[in-house]
Amino acid sequence: MVTFSTDYWAPGMEVTVRRRIEQSYPDNSNNADYQHHTHNDKHWSTLRQVPTINSSDSTPSSSKNRNLIHKIFHHESKASSSNLQHSSNETTDQDDPYLPRTPKVQEKKNIFNFTRVLGRPASGDEASEPKKIDCTLLEKYGICDKGNIGQGATAVVRLAHKLSPKESEKLFAVKEFRKRRKNETEKEYIKKLMSEFCISSSLHHENVVETVDLVQDEQQHWCEVMEYCSGGDLYNAIKQGHMTRIEVNCCLKQLMKGVAYLHSMGVAHRDIKPENLLLDAKGHLKITDFGVSDVFRMGWEDTPHLSKGLCGSEPYIAPEEFQKKEYDARCVDIWACGIVYYCMVYKGIPFRAATPQDANYQHFLNMRGVNNYEPIEKLPTGCRSVMKRILDPNPATRITIEEIIADEWFKNIETCVHGENQNPHRHF
Missing domain, CATH: 1.10.510.10 (Transferase(Phosphotransferase) domain 1)
Known part of the structure; x- marks a missing residue:
């Protein structure tokens, strides 16, 4: 009772x-x-x-996000995966039974190109240093507080203050992703990171948190910038x-x-x-x-x-x-x-x-x-x-x-x- x-x-x-x-x-x-x-x-x-x-x-x-999302979610055929082995030593993903066996040429060309999207070399060499990006988190969205306003299993969330002489202060929630694990390949890490960003950034609704940007901070940690609630x-x-x-x-x-x-x-x-x-x-x-x-x-x-x-x-x-x-x-x-x-x-x-x-x-x-x-x-x-x-x-x-x-x-x-x-x- x-x-x-x-x-x-x-x-x-x-x-x-x-x-x-x-x-x-x-x-x-x-x-x-x-x-x-x-x-x-x-x-x-x-x-x-x-x-x-x-x-x-x-x-x-929605149809307009087809090419972008297609790159993210292990929806490639064996043909596409096998071609990847010629340019990388990493293990290919499993064939997805829910997609056609023969992908279009344009889709095949863009699959697994996450490294270029994020400004990293696409050679598959995990020892390569990431390229210096033009604009960091500090330059675009201001100073982040040292304390966390949220913490999860794979990230911490901090508050960023953007100051502008012409505008009032703007607040952003900055989600700093975890570093790549030792047993995780660069492709696997980027795929997980981009999966979350590409999903959230394509959603626009009053009952969904708005995702603003994906940038690197001064320590080259990947950060997702979101609206502050x-x-x-x-x-x-x-x-x-x-x-x-x-x-x-x-x-x-x-x-x-x-x-x-x-x-x-x-x-x-x-x-x-x-x-x-x-x-x-x-x-x-x-x-x-x-x-x-x-x-x-x-x-x-x-x-x-x-x-x-x-x-x-x-x-x-x-x-x-x-x-x-x-x-x-x-x-x-x-x-x-x-x-x-x-x-x-x-x-x-x-x-x-x-x-x-x-x-x-x-x-x-x-x-x-x-x-x-x-x-x-x-x-x-x-x-x-x-x-x-x-x-x-x-x-x-x-x-x-x-x-x-x-x-x-x-x-x-x-x-x-x-x-x-x-x-x-x-x-x-």
């Missing part, structure tokens, strides 16, 4: 969550393999876990505990509108969580961090392809990612949005991971089957029916983003304009 009392968030229920960088899940994984796999991941702090069972009984265990992230807003139900629903609607835009562009985020949702000064919720995003449909494709790899943060990962080699990444985003909504309402996570080893997840499955999962049953009627379909363990019957947008309860959610609406409500 769940009791939502003031002492519900006991410090003992704090959990440590790992962010998973995209990786293949083992074919014949068992419980021991899974435990070993999670033990070595880096720890990420997150919300407290909401216990749903007695802890004493069991232990919670002064409201912080949704995680901190939830932890403060001051969100009303009107604000929670407003944030949900903005999140769904942002996800709907991403999916319309053929992009799945695959790491939606409160830490990756920012708030600007006008109350807009914005999606950020496209480090593990996947392009599931190119501009010239009619049919989406499946995604691979287990990635994201465990409490927000959909169950099919743990169970299948390939999955529909759009369904994964929908599930994560449902967990985020649960976090906003109850200020905690329902379970640590949607796996058979997690007793709280098993309790969720059992109670959901008889329509008796209390956190969902306590929601208003319209919201309850939507959340039941969002948190459907079966991706084949899970609600789609189009169905959510068309739902009457969802359409009647009031969203703020410049941080306020007629109620009024103001975000934080």
Whole structure:
């Protein structure tokens, strides 16, 4: 039985969550393999876990971007990859079954030319020094603060101040990427870096963080320059505990509108969580961090392809990612949005991971089957029916983003304009 009392968030229920960088899940994984796999991941702090069972009984265990994006996402044929071996000693990527076997000449010419795009020599010699670029981060976007305003598994984010005699001070969020690892080739490093930049820089929506530029700083570290969101992230807003139900629903609607835009562009985020949702000064919720995003449909494709790899943060990962080699990444985003909504309402996570080893997840499955999962049953009627379909363990019957947008309860959610609406409500 769940009791939502003031002492519900006991410090003992704090959990440590790992962010998973995209990786293949083992074919014949068992419980021991899974435990070993999670033990070595880096720890990420997150919300407290909401216990749903007695802890004493069991232990919670667009077409115009076609050429650019085509260069990034391992969508080349074997013919293109084999030609690359004549100019580089690096290992070729696997053939992509979702693209035609014979690429166009122009596409073939531009594939794997990341090094020239970023001002590095394209000879494949990893010992070569990078070319000096004309304009550095300091010259274009001003001085960066020494302290971090954000930190992740692969980057840190700092605040840059651009001063101009004719203009007022402008603020930018500067994401400094990690250095290339010793066991990582130059091509692999540049491919990962450019994947994130090319996805984020092609997205323009009020609920997506705007990416401005990709430059090097004075130490020749690659940095992604983005708009600065002064409201912080949704995680901190939830932890403060001051969100009303009107604000929670407003944030949900903005999140769904942002996800709907991403999916319309053929992009799945695959790491939606409160830490990756920012708030600007006008109350807009914005999606950020496209480090593990996947392009599931190119501009010239009619049919989406499946995604691979287990990635994201465990409490927000959909169950099919743990169970299948390939999955529909759009369904994964929908599930994560449902967990985020649960976090906003109850200020905690329902379970640590949607796996058979997690007793709280098993309790969720059992109670959901008889329509008796209390956190969902306590929601208003319209919201309850939507959340039941969002948190459907079966991706084949899970609600789609189009169905959510068309739902009457969802359409009647009031969203703020410049941080306020007629109620009024103001975000934080």
